[in-house]
Amino acid sequence: MDEKYSFRLIxxxxxxxxxxxxxxxxxxxxxxxxDPNAPASQQMKAAGHEMENAGSDTVAAGADTYHATxxxxxxxxxxxxxxxxxxxxxxxASDIHVHTRAGVVTLNGNVPSPDMAAQAAxxxxxTNGVKxxxxxxxxxxxxxxxx
Numbered sequence: 270m271d272e273k274y275s276f277r278l279i280x281x282x283x284x285x286x287x288x289x290x291x292x293x294x295x296x297x298x299x300x301x302x303x304d305p306n307a308p309a310s311q312q313m314k315a316a317g318h319e320m321e322n323a324g325s326d327t328v329a330a331g332a333d334t335y336h337a338t339x340x341x342x343x344x345x346x347x348x349x350x351x352x353x354x355x356x357x358x359x360x361x362a363s364d365i366h367v368h369t370r371a372g373v374v375t376l377n378g379n380v381p382s383p384d385m386a387a388q389a390a391x392x393x394x395x396t397n398g399v400k401x402x403x404x405x406x407x408x409x410x411x412x413x414x415x416x
Contacts, residue, residue, distance in 0.1 A: 350396050
């Protein structure tokens with residue numbers, strides 16, 4: 270894959286992942302102990318637990334962000350590979366819209382024949398990383414209306 274093209278995919282995915290992790294940094298601002306007369310050791314212990322929980326939440330958010338970003342990049346790569354395979358097989362890739370989510374490819378658009386719709390689904394299914402194909406292609410007759 271072209272390095273410039275790869276960079277254009279990864280940067281938005283990483284930024285999207287960072288946006289998803291922002292809520293993990295918003296912590297409850299309640300005091301460590303609601304009893305102002307509690308011993309300092311009890312207040313310190315409560316503060317320590319709150320910090321530990323905040324750290325755990327941040328780690329979990331980071332892991333979730335990493336996995337979501339990795340999945341988004343993988344789906345984008347699958348979409349690009351399916352489009353390239355459609356072009357290679359001389360299918361009207363400009364009329365076939367490809368969307369991938371968690372490895373499931375959805376094909377939308379119009380094609381001239383049922384055979385071409387089936388061929389497009391077969392090409393997509395044979396692409397590396399595709400779990401399944403949801404073929405929503407419509408067959409359009411010569412007057413342009415779909416049926």
